[in-house]
Amino acid sequence: MESRCENCIIRQFNSLRAMSKDELKKVSDSKTTKTIKKGEPLFEEGEKLNGVFCVRDGVSKLSKLSANGKDQIVKLATKGEVLGQRSVIAEECTNLSAIAVNDMEVCFIPKESINNTLQSNPNFTLEVLRHMAHDLKEADDVIVNMSQKTVKQRIAEAFLYLKNNFGEDSEGFLALTLSREDISNVVGTATESAIRVISEFKKQGLIHTSGKKIGIKNEHKLVELVEGF
Amino acid sequence: MESRCENCIIRQFNSLRAMSKDELKKVSDSKTTKTIKKGEPLFEEGEKLNGVFCVRDGVSKLSKLSANGKDQIVKLATKGEVLGQRSVIAEECTNLSAIAVNDMEVCFIPKESINNTLQSNPNFTLEVLRHMAHDLKEADDVIVNMSQKTVKQRIAEAFLYLKNNFGEDSEGFLALTLSREDISNVVGTATESAIRVISEFKKQGLIHTSGKKIGIKNEHKLVELVEGF
């Protein structure tokens, strides 16, 4: 599974594409590939990172523990995304934990390679900056959703998000299967509340389920619900 | 009130400090100074910005209109902060409106000066990146607070935030006075709910008020409340 960054297709999706050949070579020489099993952490809140993780396969949830003991999932990161950039750039401990939602394959890139390139290649820095600008915009949207939408609306939105970003399997179920608890941690509600809403959606024919798998049956109605009828 | 960026102290607080003298000269030549009255917008959601705003005096609320017709205030920007960076960098329309909370004085810097420097001065780009990394971290914290804390906790936190970031006046009131509606838009709740909580805090001796002015009486208790006792 080991391979060279220069040839890695994943790179197309993230800021690393702005690196020069020489820079990529250095990154490739210093990187290590890791396999993370479902449920295991890439890193945990408060840790000091000495590099970033480039996701080659699988999905990671980025979450933060709140005072009441519940995790809030802030983002789901998939193939092509780079994790830990923020702490490396700001030279701070991470404010988030990254835990594998399913089995993952990631490349660990030591911060030195990143920092050197940040200081010497303005194109790369600008590319990272653009990505972060995008993330910040998304974060703002999440803030608004969290505070202004009902649990029902947030769950409906979460399902649409999962469909748009991770797609569906051959049987029409959402390709990324989250536990009910993870779903409740994404939308910021009690697990029981999330389960209740899911049951209700099922009764209303908006979704269908099979075990923990969830399939969208009436996307239009879900969209309407999110918009507020 | 017109002055040269090279001599502007405000600059010390934002990314502009990473600019070279030549770059600053160009910025200074192209900038215009504007006065914005309380309640007037610097820019509105969906607008295309052709520059950024450097706040010299006053405070602006950055907000987003949600589907239910209520504004959510995402951030309060004060002296030294640069607004509109994100849209200029990502070359997108703004996702937020910026409205003056009190009378403001701002410098408008056309995007060309910014973009040129971004492409040629890695130090500047890196500085902007660091700022944005910081903003993103704060946004994550807000997400967690919004979804996991009660209205009481969020209001208590808002008061502490106002004290720490804007200070108090000579009589012990918070220096930045927000309307009850603005407070409710910061914490994401109904105005009546916010008012009720404020009345309760007053009864409990946590704060005192005079008109719309609010003063913190028992900071310790407020902190405890935020932490969850």
Place this chain on the structure above:
DNA sequence: TCAAAAACCTGATAATTGTCATAGTATCCC
């Protein structure tokens, strides 16, 4: 200055959401 408008406040009530308890179901691991 005075009337209109806006902002503030409170009560009553309804809707939403959380908590606790309990039971069924799936999953894991030896």
Place this chain on the structure above:
DNA sequence: GGGATACTATGACAATTATCAGGTTTTTGA
């Protein structure tokens, strides 16, 4: 295979928060 463990599900109830309706006070502007 079977028992322990985790996850899903639902009911009953309590707490939180929103909404509506009405007042009062403050601010604004002609």
